[in-house]
Amino acid sequence: MWDHLEKNTSYMGAADDFAGARVVILGAPMDFTVTFRPGARLAPLQIRLVSQGLEEYSPYLDRDLRDCRYFDAGDLVFPPGSVEKSVQRIALTVEKLLVHGKFPLLLGGEHLVSLPAIQAVARFYPHLAVIHLDAHLDLRDEYYGQKLSHATVMRRVAEFIGGENVYQLGIRSGAREEFYYARAHTNLFFNEVASPLQKIMKEIKDRPVYVTLDIDVLDPAYAPGTGTPEPGGCSPQEVIQALHDLRRAQVVGLDIVEVSPVYDPSERTSFLAAKLAREAILAFSP
Amino acid sequence: MWDHLEKNTSYMGAADDFAGARVVILGAPMDFTVTFRPGARLAPLQIRLVSQGLEEYSPYLDRDLRDCRYFDAGDLVFPPGSVEKSVQRIALTVEKLLVHGKFPLLLGGEHLVSLPAIQAVARFYPHLAVIHLDAHLDLRDEYYGQKLSHATVMRRVAEFIGGENVYQLGIRSGAREEFYYARAHTNLFFNEVASPLQKIMKEIKDRPVYVTLDIDVLDPAYAPGTGTPEPGGCSPQEVIQALHDLRRAQVVGLDIVEVSPVYDPSERTSFLAAKLAREAILAFSP
Amino acid sequence: MWDHLEKNTSYMGAADDFAGARVVILGAPMDFTVTFRPGARLAPLQIRLVSQGLEEYSPYLDRDLRDCRYFDAGDLVFPPGSVEKSVQRIALTVEKLLVHGKFPLLLGGEHLVSLPAIQAVARFYPHLAVIHLDAHLDLRDEYYGQKLSHATVMRRVAEFIGGENVYQLGIRSGAREEFYYARAHTNLFFNEVASPLQKIMKEIKDRPVYVTLDIDVLDPAYAPGTGTPEPGGCSPQEVIQALHDLRRAQVVGLDIVEVSPVYDPSERTSFLAAKLAREAILAFSP
Amino acid sequence: MWDHLEKNTSYMGAADDFAGARVVILGAPMDFTVTFRPGARLAPLQIRLVSQGLEEYSPYLDRDLRDCRYFDAGDLVFPPGSVEKSVQRIALTVEKLLVHGKFPLLLGGEHLVSLPAIQAVARFYPHLAVIHLDAHLDLRDEYYGQKLSHATVMRRVAEFIGGENVYQLGIRSGAREEFYYARAHTNLFFNEVASPLQKIMKEIKDRPVYVTLDIDVLDPAYAPGTGTPEPGGCSPQEVIQALHDLRRAQVVGLDIVEVSPVYDPSERTSFLAAKLAREAILAFSP
Amino acid sequence: MWDHLEKNTSYMGAADDFAGARVVILGAPMDFTVTFRPGARLAPLQIRLVSQGLEEYSPYLDRDLRDCRYFDAGDLVFPPGSVEKSVQRIALTVEKLLVHGKFPLLLGGEHLVSLPAIQAVARFYPHLAVIHLDAHLDLRDEYYGQKLSHATVMRRVAEFIGGENVYQLGIRSGAREEFYYARAHTNLFFNEVASPLQKIMKEIKDRPVYVTLDIDVLDPAYAPGTGTPEPGGCSPQEVIQALHDLRRAQVVGLDIVEVSPVYDPSERTSFLAAKLAREAILAFSP
């Protein structure tokens, strides 16, 4: 039933119990459409490896991974260079996860991997809201002539679920046209994460929520290993706090994308992603 | 007319129109007098290269490089190891730029490159004030017996334009003698950028202002690629804000110095410098 | 006429004279189908940058780039993630170069970029022989379900021009099936470059020859910056000698592929590629 | 009298006067029990080397190393792989320093080196309080079956001097059992440094205080070069301020541990440790 | 039955069939006694990870891993900092492997891990000969007062099995005393691998042979990632050839030690070790 999956190593503490799990980790090691600095394909492996250096217990939440039931499904295997087929594989696998009642926790890969995941989730959960933490708007209509790209992903999402259901936080970069589009069609929160989130959560109430977290929402000081670092971003504390605040929402899926280990000699970007994944598992497991 | 210039690549979006430009980018790839960690000579090239990873639009200023007229003059070619001739070449070239009505945006190189630039600007604009953002005072009288050095540059500037016209912000390092000199002769603002700047701008009103920005004013977390990293510095947000605040002053020239790509494996120091250059172009173009 | 080309910087000493040039450098910064370590997309820029650290004169050939007429056409711009369109763009551009009487010197990118180049050259020059210097056979029929891939490129070449016209030198890695295919269909020279080349040149006489040089034919000691380093390779002297020996053949095109600057902290793989490019220009210019 | 000491280079400005010194720097280049990322053994040398890039004057304290009498005793030589003997050597040497009226400033090495130092200091100064700045609790009872380990060091300290005398600040990681232990036996201040310190100092009044500073109390953005980076930590300003505040306490010894130069390509973790050492010398010298 | 083993990821192509396997890979991630540059503890994981970039087929031997039955037992878990217990665990595990009829292929770790392995093998196979490929003699009687150390390992081996049964090849470094010892007690082949091996094999005939391969026998150009690089070593071809030649001997166990991934930014030392491991599996499987 589960095609195109392979597994080298697991996220720390993951049990071998798919049936009992709520959160399922799924690696999407793709960076075909990246135009600047490559390497996001290596992130799922590296995040799992460094997770061994973290504790299974979160003092923030007073909760332990040993109390949660989550499963690491391994990495999707993509046909090299085939964007369409790869995007399709993500969609199919996420759909299956949803059918089995799972919470998909996707580890990218480039940001394009979020598109099929969000589409699958939106088909499954009507009235979905998407919370998008990122330095960049990713709202281009096309990029170098391509409709499917890390630079167009949120435009496609906005078209699919309606821009009014897209909440963009921490944003500090984009083409002028993207900002115009955002002001006209989505909910844009310039350069801020914490305070807009409070406002958004009042608005979305108990609607299902998907969270897409581009690691470059953090300042490059905290997350240097990424494709297009954009100085002036937020801190780990703000993002950790955001994940904790989101416990009060109905989060049904989440991804962490654009970590590039080849630009991360100290490995701290991967450590950060691994810690955010831990907090997400703990926050969104029953 | 333009001697000793060569050009490998341009800052993003620079048009081929010197006549129409206000801001002119000039690389000064010199690190002859650096005593600790070398590499500032490689900064102008690297800053230009990574600028391609940024957007041309600034959401902070709601302004786009496509609306500005700026020119990239390339790099000065220096006689290797000859400090005096190199300093002279910078002075001559900046003078010519001023005569043509240009705003020089110098990309160092080590901090000594600011001296001839400031001297040229001060000769052109009487009553010049210099705003100096740096971790270090650079007020030594001489350094290892040399009068011209990255460690003496602001002393020479203070002697040339009068210490009372020098405003030093973000400072958190120097020899005791330099601090004594600063307290007696210049305007010293210890470890702070944002709030003193407000005060200074009230004081200098519409006098012409030159801004010299040593990248190590930022904490090494944000700008690790520099010759003498000094922990405890400010954040990108503070420096970006400072540039924006300075729109209300009569800024007539600016430099960004002491970026050293060889200590910057994640390239984020160069990204930061490129972004500061973009904000400066947008802020100081008509 | 020349679409989809952009240019940041040029290979050292390249004149601005397309019409007069014989050798034309063309960057193909694509690594969409790479499955292991990315970064080949950054090679054309990096090779040009470090070329400035070499001399224009070759003491091996007693010839100087100043005596040659060559042109640097810049880099092809690819639609991110679109293998078919990218391959087509290479084919079209190489065809145009051939129509204009040029010798294409392609700088990859991954090895797949050689396929459209070789096909274009083979259409233009009947009876083409291909000399393939590589650690890997690249003779898979498909790879992760894909027909177009860096791992299948020489299979596609063999199918297009006939395996008997493909000469594979320096080979020391491949799947068993690839070796069987090679023994049945191509000319395989295991782990050797110098002596088989003499034999081949006697065989191919004055037939037109295209040379495709995967940098991993060299030992990783000499070329660490590559996607799949394979210990046990040859030395720079052997490859330089091969290029010089090939002056006696009718070489009509050449590529240098699979340099990955992100795994090359000392930059010496790029230096090596730049030197091989210089020797090729000098060897194959009239 | 001083066995097992060797010296390659000295901390900046250290005079050759043991007798007159109050603060004595002692390197403890040991990382035998580190389980994740090694390299702390290289820290004492690297911290001394980069100290040359700092000034001897602290503008924070308006004090100069030239006004202080401190001595650099060099590094302890450890029997490779022998934890017990190494720990004993540290204890013996620190004891001798105390007998001579010195203030030990230990440069680790992994955190285990603090245990013998604290035990020696506690034997010498009854009623000792220990202020522990760290991301991790280090309160395990044993670790992979070992009682002596970087992960158990504060448990051993708490057992030796009583948990009520241990103040743990900046903590943001540990196993659940460690947090339970901390809540029951030590004084735990989650994720904060500055404000708890004020409270603690009121409590400990003029009791003797030993400060143990694990560099990972700082966010990995500021201190990437460490064994187990934990995102979400404090800033250099907070730690510098803490050292300055501690002038009002009776600090009798201090260590800086867990700097790992092999994960610190920009060297800024070592710069930070060197600066903290300078502030400590200036703060705690008479 | 198998205590103290954990497994993150496997060497490429390893089947899940312990019973049917002849060669069993066992990681020994220990570097407690390393005195210079650490990191060997990370080698078993890294070698397994990069093995994915190699082919399963060896064109040298015309043999494929798919034809062999080998098993990856994972890594031994060592009590941090406890040399004696760690050495004991290796001995016990290797003994068990021998009892089960296995060929142990140990991946270090530092060179000390070879001692318990060789002792176990020597107890199992009387008249054992040890072939030692290394830059260093490792024949010190003690090192910094320790009998068990990476610098004394071959002395302990010589004492255990008799120096006349130890063949040391590729050697180019050691203290004078070690060379005197070697000349008196072992079989020393200075700076050479290939030709002495022929001679040795005639001598040892069908005696059981254990091969211990310190990666620094290769020149640092080929194997930079190691604790104490020693310029002037041999090439991959020579070591690969040695492994192939040893097929004619009765090799009953082998280790590859002293790979340090933290000094291997291009990963090529790990690639080399992975390739040597593949050739060993193929050469010594039935």
Next chain:
Amino acid sequence: MWDHLEKNTSYMGAADDFAGARVVILGAPMDFTVTFRPGARLAPLQIRLVSQGLEEYSPYLDRDLRDCRYFDAGDLVFPPGSVEKSVQRIALTVEKLLVHGKFPLLLGGEHLVSLPAIQAVARFYPHLAVIHLDAHLDLRDEYYGQKLSHATVMRRVAEFIGGENVYQLGIRSGAREEFYYARAHTNLFFNEVASPLQKIMKEIKDRPVYVTLDIDVLDPAYAPGTGTPEPGGCSPQEVIQALHDLRRAQVVGLDIVEVSPVYDPSERTSFLAAKLAREAILAFSP
């Protein structure tokens, strides 16, 4: 008497006995005139540091540093950016060493540091021959308008002592003009070291000889950490052999230049330079 010298750390095993020493190590950490990649200023420190990872005994020569009397004088302190004064300081210090009967072993620094050393030696030893091991001819008359430069150093040497007394080995790069000059005025041995050296030694017989060794004579595989790596060079064995062969000549001084630690992440270029220095001390001490 010895001005402008400072000392951080010593080359391994150096005794504190200037009077009794024959070989005196002198660091010349200057890279003012380097035009491409900086960092040679850091070499003397780094070479001394890694020397601790080597043995004091040379099995090649069966000689031990403990048998030799050599002294490490530390590093010259240069006025930053002042080429003339720096060159003068080297000349003065080398002269003093010669007057005291010493053999200067200079550790650069860029290649220009050899000029004053050779001039001083030539004044002291009439009929001096210079053996120059390098990838580059360094025979330009001027470079970017400068007469004193790393690119002109051997021209100045040739002018000072007569080109017929300059023997250039291992050469594989230079401008055409430099090769013409070499063919007309010096003794050029293209791309070879070992065999020409035999010939040269017959020619120079018992004349005094100074050896200047630019580390880039070795292939970048062995010496990546250098300013202008030139692929296609010789191996460590060849250079070590050359030093040993030179024992039969009257070598009176030697330098090792152009090591750049910032491009040497594995540190092996410094290890190689340290080993060559050891062999030189052992070869040229009485």
